[in-house]
Amino acid sequence: MGPGDGAEPKGSPWARGSKPSAGLYLVATPIGNLGDITLRALDVLGHADLVACEDTRVTGKLMQLLGLKAPLSPYHDHNADKARPALLARLRKGEVVALVSDAGTPMVSDPGFKLVRDCIESDIPVTALPGASAVLTALQLSGIAAERFLFAGFLPSKGAARRAALQELAQVPATMVFYESPHRTGESLADMVTVLGDRMGAVTRELTKLHEEVARGSLAQLAQRYADTPPRGEVAIVVSGPGAGGPVTQADMEGRLRAEIEKGLSVKDASALVAAETGHPRRDVYAKALRLFRGGNEE
Known part of the structure; x- marks a missing residue:
C-alpha cells in the first residue's frame, strides 16, 4: 500500500492525536512565508522528542511562532561529527527525532546526509516530509525549462575557482540552479557569461517573502543589472542549459x-x-x- 491509497498505516505521522512511530523525520520548513508549513510538519514537530537543527535560535523562533515546544539540539557542519553519535543513540532507544534546516528542505546544502546514511546502515527508519524548497521555487518562477535540472549549490567565492567550477558544468545538458550571496551575484553572473556563454537566466530573491522578486533575461543583461547594485536577501540563480553544440549565436x-x-x-x-x-x-x-x-x- 502506498501514498494515495486512502488508508493510513498504524503510527502514521499525520494521524490525528497520535505520536509518530520512532525514527528520523526530515522536515521541510518555510523559506519565508510561515503559511507554507505543512500539517504533517506541525504534527511531527509537535510530537518530537528532539529537533536537530542548524541554528537553535532560528528554529527556536520558528517553533515559538508555530506555538510548538520541543527540545532543540544543534546539528551543523561544525559539530556534526560529534553530535551524530548522540542522535543515533536516541534513535536506537526508540525516540522521534526531527531534522530541520534553517529554512527549506533538509539534505540540500547541509550535513544531514551523513546522519541519514548512518540511520540506514543501522536499520533506523527514516521518513521525509516534503515542503518548501528554494531550488524548486526558483525553477518554477524562472520561466526556464525544468524537465532536466541540476542543483549546483554555491559556487566558489574566488573568481578563478568559480570560473573553473563553471567550466566543469559548461556542457551539462540541463538547466542549472545555484545559490549565491547577494554581494557576489554580479561577479558570478559575469563569470557565467564568460564561461557558459550568454544563456537565458533568472535571478530570484526573497522567495515567498514580502519583497519576492524574479529578474529574467540573458546572463549578460542580468550581469549588467547587478554589477553595481547587488540584490538584497537570499538569492538563487537559474541558468538555461547549453544549446546544441554550445551557446547559440x-x-x-x-x-x-x-x-x-x-x-x-x-x-x-x-x-x-x-x-x-x-x-x-x-x-x-x-x-x-x-x-x-x-x-x-x-x-
Missing part, C-alpha cells in the same frame, strides 16, 4: 529559423521550436524571424 539562430521555415513551418511555429531548443525568449525569436522573413506565412 545570432547566426546560429538565423540558420535554425531558416531551416525550419524551409521545411514548411510557419514563422510562428518555427520561432516556437527554435525558442524551445535554445532557451531564448519566444517573443525575441519571433521578432527576429519576422525581421528576417517578413512577408512570409506568419501563422
Whole structure:
C-alpha cells in the first residue's frame, strides 16, 4: 500500500492525536512565508522528542511562532561529527527525532546526509516530509525549462575557482540552479557569461517573502543589472542549459529559423521550436524571424 491509497498505516505521522512511530523525520520548513508549513510538519514537530537543527535560535523562533515546544539540539557542519553519535543513540532507544534546516528542505546544502546514511546502515527508519524548497521555487518562477535540472549549490567565492567550477558544468545538458550571496551575484553572473556563454537566466530573491522578486533575461543583461547594485536577501540563480553544440549565436539562430521555415513551418511555429531548443525568449525569436522573413506565412 502506498501514498494515495486512502488508508493510513498504524503510527502514521499525520494521524490525528497520535505520536509518530520512532525514527528520523526530515522536515521541510518555510523559506519565508510561515503559511507554507505543512500539517504533517506541525504534527511531527509537535510530537518530537528532539529537533536537530542548524541554528537553535532560528528554529527556536520558528517553533515559538508555530506555538510548538520541543527540545532543540544543534546539528551543523561544525559539530556534526560529534553530535551524530548522540542522535543515533536516541534513535536506537526508540525516540522521534526531527531534522530541520534553517529554512527549506533538509539534505540540500547541509550535513544531514551523513546522519541519514548512518540511520540506514543501522536499520533506523527514516521518513521525509516534503515542503518548501528554494531550488524548486526558483525553477518554477524562472520561466526556464525544468524537465532536466541540476542543483549546483554555491559556487566558489574566488573568481578563478568559480570560473573553473563553471567550466566543469559548461556542457551539462540541463538547466542549472545555484545559490549565491547577494554581494557576489554580479561577479558570478559575469563569470557565467564568460564561461557558459550568454544563456537565458533568472535571478530570484526573497522567495515567498514580502519583497519576492524574479529578474529574467540573458546572463549578460542580468550581469549588467547587478554589477553595481547587488540584490538584497537570499538569492538563487537559474541558468538555461547549453544549446546544441554550445551557446547559440545570432547566426546560429538565423540558420535554425531558416531551416525550419524551409521545411514548411510557419514563422510562428518555427520561432516556437527554435525558442524551445535554445532557451531564448519566444517573443525575441519571433521578432527576429519576422525581421528576417517578413512577408512570409506568419501563422
